[in-house]
Amino acid sequence: MLAYTLKRLLVAIPTLLGVLTIVFFLVRVAPGDPAIVILGENATQVAIDQLREQLGLNKPLMEQYFSFIGAIAQGDFGRSMISNQPVLTEVLRVxxxxxxxxxxxxxxxxxxxxxxxxxxxxxxxxxxxxxxxxxxxxxxxxxxxxxxxxxxxxxxxxxxxxxxxxxxxxxxxxxxxxxxxxxxxxxxxxxxxxxxxxxxxxxxxxxxxxxxxxxxxxxxxxxxxxxxxxxxxxxxxxxxxxxxxxxxxxxxxxxxxxxxxxxxxxxxxxxxxxxxxxxxxxxxxxxxxxxxxxxxxxxxxxxxxxxxxxxxx
Structure with missing residues (x-):
């Protein structure tokens, strides 16, 4: 039974990694700019660029991806872009x-x-x-x-x-x-x-x-x-x-x-x-x-x- 359990765990890990990859890219290809949503349509381009840099959205896509996977592996889900509260705190609350x-x-x-x-x-x-x-x-x-x-x-x-x-x-x-x-x-x-x-x-x-x-x-x-x-x-x-x-x-x-x-x-x-x-x-x-x-x-x-x-x- 132990060998069977280990085999199923080894199958589950790449499955989860594949799902994480799909999640990352699906969120990124969705229409709309989070910086504009947060600041509003009347925000200046300078303010939008500063917020994008703060959120890491100006980095290359693959760099964002590896940062995302590394943070998840460490149990760090980041902070909410709206409330600036740790996402994990909000998740554990509900x-x-x-x-x-x-x-x-x-x-x-x-x-x-x-x-x-x-x-x-x-x-x-x-x-x-x-x-x-x-x-x-x-x-x-x-x-x-x-x-x-x-x-x-x-x-x-x-x-x-x-x-x-x-x-x-x-x-x-x-x-x-x-x-x-x-x-x-x-x-x-x-x-x-x-x-x-x-x-x-x-x-x-x-x-x-x-x-x-x-x-x-x-x-x-x-x-x-x-x-x-x-x-x-x-x-x-x-x-x-x-x-x-x-x-x-x-x-x-x-x-x-x-x-x-x-x-x-x-x-x-x-x-x-x-x-x-x-x-x-x-x-x-x-x-x-x-x-x-x-x-x-x-x-x-x-x-x-x-x-x-x-x-x-």
């Missing part, structure tokens, strides 16, 4: 909100999606299966921002069960939990739909295998056949979808945080885009890339835990 939203949504997706998929596969082509498939398709059909608005209108504005504003102070865990429920449900229910459909499909494939029929012929209880033998061997596609959906989850968190007015990485990246804050924008994209690469790495490692044959390929 990161817990995004992490708790992602974790809660992931838990909802797994806790509800796996059993529903198993039940749909076990009662294939019955009214139970059709009902679960219908609601999972309904969950896939709603864009995240539409479902967020509907949840907000129904449960926060009309019924007033939850706060309209998604932020709550750390000092009050009850209010913070109430503020988290609607945003996490919005993302979690979409994930439930994905996991349910993939679990059902993967379970149906495994159920038709010879060793499952053999287990049933030996008199193994149906519950043990489903949960211990079938589900365990159907986990690879399910883990793959969960790992892939984490990237979608992070992307949807941007819209969710905006609709529910929650602080988080998504809201911070929108502010950086509107202000043409190169430094903050780069740092945010790097952090998102890191989380996605980390999610893929964890997914690869789980393959080795679920199926020992993967470790020896």
């Amino acid at each position: 990161l817990p909100y995004t992490l708790e939203l992602t974790a809660a949504s992931l838990i909802i997706g797994i806790v509800l999606g796996l059993p529903l998929g198993v039940i749909a596969a076990r009662y294939r082509n019955t009214w139970i299966d059709f009902s679960i498939r219908f609601f999972s398709l309904l969950g896939l059909s709603f864009p995240a921002f539409i479902s967020a608005i509907l949840l907000l209108l129904a449960f926060a504005i009309e019924l007033r069960w939850f706060p309209v504003i998604g932020e709550a102070a750390y000092a009050d865990p009850v209010q913070r939990l109430r503020a988290l429920i609607l945003p996490s449900l919005n993302l979690g229910l979409i994930m439930v739909a994905y996991i349910t459909r993939v679990t059902r499909s993967s379970m149906l494939t495994v159920i038709s295998e010879d060793y499952i029929r053999t287990a049933r012929a030996k008199g193994v209880p149906a519950r043990m056949v489903i949960w211990r033998h079938t589900l365990r061997n159907a986990l690879i596609p399910i883990v793959t979808v969960i790992g892939l959906y984490l990237g979608v989850l992070i992307g949807n968190s941007v819209l969710t945080e905006m609709v529910f007015n929650r602080p988080g990485l998504g809201k911070l990246i929108v502010i950086a885009l509107n202000a043409r804050d190169y430094t903050t924008l780069q740092a945010m994209l790097v952090i998102y890339a890191f989380f996605i690469v980390l999610a893929n790495l964890i997914t690869d490692l789980l393959y080795g835990v679920i199926d020992p044959k993967v470790r020896h390929q």
Whole structure:
């Protein structure tokens, strides 16, 4: 397992470097001059040139690139071009909100999606299966921002069960939990739909295998056949979808945080885009890339835990 883990880490490092390179050049080719955005269109050319020199924007592109990679390697994300505050400080301020939203949504997706998929596969082509498939398709059909608005209108504005504003102070865990429920449900229910459909499909494939029929012929209880033998061997596609959906989850968190007015990485990246804050924008994209690469790495490692044959390929 150690050799397999080291191999996956060696693959993840150049992947992350490639993503950082793409992020750097995408930000640089975007239209607009940050110096003009900061100083305004009425600023003199002398002031613009001085600010560009201060920000290092007048250096050759490759020199900027190597400085960028070197700073990231040292954990230095620079300072915001707008507030002049360390970007890492601003990120750490809002990161817990995004992490708790992602974790809660992931838990909802797994806790509800796996059993529903198993039940749909076990009662294939019955009214139970059709009902679960219908609601999972309904969950896939709603864009995240539409479902967020509907949840907000129904449960926060009309019924007033939850706060309209998604932020709550750390000092009050009850209010913070109430503020988290609607945003996490919005993302979690979409994930439930994905996991349910993939679990059902993967379970149906495994159920038709010879060793499952053999287990049933030996008199193994149906519950043990489903949960211990079938589900365990159907986990690879399910883990793959969960790992892939984490990237979608992070992307949807941007819209969710905006609709529910929650602080988080998504809201911070929108502010950086509107202000043409190169430094903050780069740092945010790097952090998102890191989380996605980390999610893929964890997914690869789980393959080795679920199926020992993967470790020896």
